[in-house]
Amino acid sequence: MPQDMPPTGGYGPVQYKRxxxxxxxxxxxxxxxxxxxxGFGFYRVGQGIREHNELAREKMWARIHLIxxxxxxxxxxxxxxxxxxxxxxxxxLGSETKVYNSDRFVRPTFAVTPETPLK
Known part of the structure; x- marks a missing residue:
């Protein structure tokens, strides 16, 4: 019996990887x-901050003009x-009685208090 020998050129490579x-x-x-x-999200956040600042500026100027x-x-x-x-x-009191000691005008001050206590 002749011994089995590898084919001419050798065997093919063995596949061991998946x-x-x-x-x-x-x-x-x-x-x-x-x-x-x-990047798109940061761009939109920047736009929102810019719009918020513009609205705040507009609100401030509206209040200034309403003063x-x-x-x-x-x-x-x-x-x-x-x-x-x-x-x-x-x-x-009648027309003759004076309530105050002088005729100088003193601007009245009114304290506004809430009707219900704050919590």
Missing amino acids: NLPARGFRPAMYLLGTAAIM PALQAEEDRDQVRRYLADRAREKEL
């Missing part, structure tokens, strides 16, 4: 996709209260 197909994208593609999504009207309304209310107080004093 031959599984790669699933999905390469890791660099995932990294680029994540960076693109985060004279609000001050005039408060002054009219003070005059109305002052005249009502004078009329009430005249009705109660």
